[in-house]
Amino acid sequence: MQCGLVEDRLSGYVERTLSHEEMVEVAEHLQVCPRCLSLMEAIGSILVACQAFPSYEVDTELLDRILLRTSGRPRTRSIRERLRTYFLQPVLTPRFAAGVGLALLTLAFLVNMVAPRMNVLASAFSPRELFRQMDRGAQQLYSEGLKLYDTKNEWQAWFVFHKNIVLHKLGFMIEQMDVPIEGNKKPAEQKQPEKAPGQRGSIVWLLTA
Amino acid sequence: MLPGDEKVVERCLRGDDAAWETVVNQYAKRIYNLTYRYTSRRDEAEDLTQEIFIRVYQNLKSFRSESGSFQSWIMKVGRNLVIDHYRRTRRYQQAAGSEEMETMNLRDDKIPSPQRVSEQSETSRFVAAGLQALSPELKEAIILRDLEGMAYMEIAELLGIPEGTVKSRINRARLELAKLLTKRRAQAGLQV
Numbered sequence: 001m002q003c004g005l006v007e008d009r010l011s012g013y014v015e016r017t018l019s020h021e022e023m024v025e026v027a028e029h030l031q032v033c034p035r036c037l038s039l040m041e042a043i044g045s046i047l048v049a050c051q052a053f054p055s056y057e058v059d060t061e062l063l064d065r066i067l068l069r070t071s072g073r074p075r076t077r078s079i080r081e082r083l084r085t086y087f088l089q090p091v092l093t094p095r096f097a098a099g100v101g102l103a104l105l106t107l108a109f110l111v112n113m114v115a116p117r118m119n120v121l122a123s124a125f126s127p128r129e130l131f132r133q134m135d136r137g138a139q140q141l142y143s144e145g146l147k148l149y150d151t152k153n154e155w156q157a158w159f160v161f162h163k164n165i166v167l168h169k170l171g172f173m174i175e176q177m178d179v180p181i182e183g184n185k186k187p188a189e190q191k192q193p194e195k196a197p198g199q200r201g202s203i204v205w206l207l208t209a
Numbered sequence: 210m211l212p213g214d215e216k217v218v219e220r221c222l223r224g225d226d227a228a229w230e231t232v233v234n235q236y237a238k239r240i241y242n243l244t245y246r247y248t249s250r251r252d253e254a255e256d257l258t259q260e261i262f263i264r265v266y267q268n269l270k271s272f273r274s275e276s277g278s279f280q281s282w283i284m285k286v287g288r289n290l291v292i293d294h295y296r297r298t299r300r301y302q303q304a305a306g307s308e309e310m311e312t313m314n315l316r317d318d319k320i321p322s323p324q325r326v327s328e329q330s331e332t333s334r335f336v337a338a339g340l341q342a343l344s345p346e347l348k349e350a351i352i353l354r355d356l357e358g359m360a361y362m363e364i365a366e367l368l369g370i371p372e373g374t375v376k377s378r379i380n381r382a383r384l385e386l387a388k389l390l391t392k393r394r395a396q397a398g399l400q401v
Contacts, residue, residue, distance in 0.1 A: 007380075007384055008377070008380060009380075010380065010383070010384065010387075011376070011379060011380040011383050011384075012376075012380070038391050039384065039387045039388065039391060042386075042387035042388075042390050042391050042394075043383045043384070043386075043387045045390070046336055046339075046355070046383060046386055046387060046390065047355060047383075049333050049335070049336045050336060050351070050355035050356050051355075052333060053333060053336070053356055055238070055242055056238075056241060056242055056245055057238065058237045058238050058241045058258070059255070062237070062241070062255050062258060062259065063233060063234070063237055065259055066233055066237070066258070066259050066262045066263070067229075067230060067233060069259065069263055070229065070233075070262060070263055070266040071226040071229045071230070071266070072226075073226040073230070075230065076227070076230060
């Protein structure tokens with residue numbers, strides 16, 4: 001096959017759209033013709049390069065211009081785009097960035113001055129220190145319990161003591177009231193036998209019991 | 210035709226602005242990339258994209274779904290405007306040869322840095338510069354087939370030529386580019 005005929009078929013050979021016989025003939029020619037071989041390789045490289053060509057995105061401003069000049073209606077914007085246009089773009093400015101940077105720096109200084117040191121915090125939260133704190137807390141709780149118990153006993157003793165005093169006084173007063181007055185005794189009452197010490201008024205007996 | 214395209218066009222014709230916005234959102238990227246391939250300049254590509262959509266909007270009534278897909282119709286409108294633009298600006302000139310190719314650079318000074326960075330690979334630069342050196346019809350063939358990934362039949366429909374002619378034109382374009390790049394590689398000793 002002549003070089004001219006092979007050149008006419010090179011694209012078909014690279015794309016493998018030739019018939020089987022033509023593919024064989026071209027391949028045989030390429031084995032003996034370095035010029036056609038280099039052309040075939042160059043075509044292959046071109047096709048690969050064309051596939052790697054970037055596909056460009058359309059600028060949204062261009063879409064806006066097209067729509068405004070045709071239908072006259074502004075482009076429908078997504079929520080994300082609206083957020084970016086109306087909130088983020090006005091906010092995210094160099095001035096805002098500088099302000100945020102200064103605020104963070106100030107905050108860092110304040111934290112450094114006011115906040116406790118990390119090593120102190122770390123030692124305070126170590127297991128050993130935690131255990132010690134728990135033990136101290138338990139001991140304190142136990143001593144507080146003991147104090148409360150003592151107080152309760154004191155109050156109880158005080159109450160019993162005063163209760164006894166009051167009851168004795170009452171018992172004495174009732175006993176005094178039970179003594180009969182000479183001359184005012186009725187005959188029937190005089191005939192009544194004297195009560196046994198244990199059979200005095202039930203109230204007195206209860207109080208003194 | 211993409212599903213629902215015909216209905217969307219009908220809604221546009223009834224004055225539904227939301228439907229027109231759907232059309233713009235759906236085809237803007239493709240049209241923009243097509244114009245960018247032709248012009249290699251961002252500002253020109255943006256202006257052309259805008260012009261194309263204005264033309265499409267004004268001529269929506271002339272679209273007939275029987276005569277082809279909406280996408281092909283938009284691409285035809287776009288291609289016609291790109292050709293008009295080249296004629297108007299006198300930049301639709303044929304250039305060939307490695308010497309001219311060497312002097313050509315990507316003239317886009319407004320490409321955002323990520324785009325520029327991605328185009329910095331040697332092969333991409335070779336291909337981009339080589340495209341500028343090709344004749345308009347060969348450049349168009351490469352753009353539509355290898356950069357836009359259109360099928361031979363779609364290209365034939367778009368250009369209004371037989372499919373066989375499309376294939377031979379694409380082959381010629383690739384050969385031309387391959388010869389330029391081989392010559393350049395031999396001169397510079399660079400790997401393509």
